[in-house]
Amino acid sequence: MKNTALFLILRRMRAPLLMLIAAYAVSILGLVIIPGVDADGLPQQLGFFHAFYIITYTATTTGFGELPGPFSDAQRLWITISLYISVIAWLYAIGALITMLRDSALRQLISQNRFAGQVRRLNDPFHIICGYGDTGSVVVKSMIDNKLAVVVIERDQERLNELMLENLPVHVPALCGDASLPGNLIMAGLKQPYCCGILALCRDDQVNLKIAITGRLLNPGIKVVSRAQTHDTEDNLASFGTDAIINPFDTFADRLALALHSPDMHMIYEWLKAIPGTPLPERLNPPHGTWVLCGYGRFGKAVQHSLELEHLSTVIIENDPEKTQAPKNVIVGRGTEAVTLKAARIEKAVGIVAGTDDDANNLSIIVTARELNPKLFLVARQNDRDNDALFEAARLDLVMQRSRVLSRQILALIAVPLLSDFLALARKQNKEWAQGLIDYLRPVLGGVAPDLWTVTVTKEESPAVEEWRESGKKFSLLHLLQDPYDREQRLQCIPLLLQRGKDRQLLPSEDLEIQVGDGILFCGRDGVAARQFRTLHNRQIIHYLVTGETLPEGIVWRRFVARKN
């Protein structure tokens, strides 16, 4: 119920308030009845008004003295008694109020009410993010950078305190509670028309499952994205139609396989998924040969699978072969000692993957392995985000950080949905195509990771194009690539993908005529999207871009030109 907190306050204030009323009533009544004396020493009784006045200043222990006139001794006695009664009543009332406001249950109720109110007032499309851990925090920050509204549910109050200290440019409504409870998800706006997606990013797979199925059932229209640690969970999530399931280990292993298979294609992935404005990631050239895998957990298995797909041989080092169901020829040990690594013939290997679930061990493996074989390609798994500095100092070729892998994958899905389509199509192309695209992208991007955006040709998003086309004239993709201020100049951007109905067209050609409903994915430099926005909204600019002549603006000037002709 909406006003539960208010009802609770009122209910608990009953006793203190009754006590106050009773104390005042008795004191006032007594003061009115007890005889006093006037200035001439004659008997005189106080009225209710004066009695109320005296008790008011006495009860608050203001102590004005004997006002409105000197009291009789009987009155003095009664006022003394009243003072004790009423002060105790006040202390009780104030004490009760303060105790109540400090009560954690009530405070939680109040914060829940506030959260529900903030969510109700949201009038932009928003996503619900369940779990504000390492991944959640990166996702929230990047989504806000992409101007997407979010609502956060997190069980741990300490994590939420960090959210408050994050100093984000917009306020993020956050609820401290269990996201697997449907009531909390509904409070977070699951059933609201503006809710467009729910992201289950908790540590616990079971919780993520519950969130995903709640989202699916209570609001079938929204996008459900979940992270999964095991293949069991993945299958389960897929069974009820979760839109995207992200397994950080598989994603990373898949990327590694891609880098082994086609470094150029891997670079395209990295470029397009990098955080806009950061330097472009460099080319990664993992060597072909025998790889040593330390740790055969979920991560180790995923990497081994990928390497096998690329027909590379692997040597596995695992401390607990029974538990992890490692193959027979596994080398038992942690990999942190030189003996184990030598047994795995590290001097003959080309790369090593330190994939245990302990950061200290992983770093130790890397350092030892490098001493034994300085030419190794070093890959390590980083479990804790706090160890960033250590992993950076270790100068690794590739670091697998779960939250980073997850957050980049999720952002690509949520912020630029067409990017996934593009990458899926691109992957089917050959190495030469990838090489060509790299050469095409490099000069346009200028060494900085690009912005990605989607232009949709609809009446709302691009009214000028719509108007132009309605007048029967053609509008081709070329015009979106021209600078609206100087049609001879090109904007620093590239159309990556055209979406037309169910069709997807890679790298659409410039003379392609644009139709209503088209979605075009662009990548380009910072600020280009804003220029394109002008073209999409201004008919004069479109006229200029298509014909090369500037239309007179304003009524007077237009008439003047018309008469002249």
Add this chain to the structure above:
Amino acid sequence: MNIEKVIFSFFIVLALTLNFGFFLGESDNPNHHNVYEFFAVLVVNLIATVLKFGERTQTGAVLLATSLVADLELIAAAFVWTYAANISGTGVTPEVMGTIISLAGGALVANIVSVVLLVLEISAQRR
């Protein structure tokens, strides 16, 4: 038997009867209306209001509303009385008494509504 209900019923009926007692008499004759009785009406009404705080039922909410109406009118009457007796210097004239009694009459109606609601609620839960 619910002791909370008994206490509340007691105060709400007491408020009504006291209010009625004060209201009784010629409306412009200050001799017919006792200031002590008025004080009692005001205090009992305040208590009845506080007793309804935090009630989450529909009837409870309406009862709280009627009590608040009665309080408001009685406090207004108390102000009129105080002003006439202590500040204006005219004393409690028949005209002033008339005003006080009409305000108290308003509060009386609110109290009647309260009691009627109470009776209805009780008769609804026949056990």
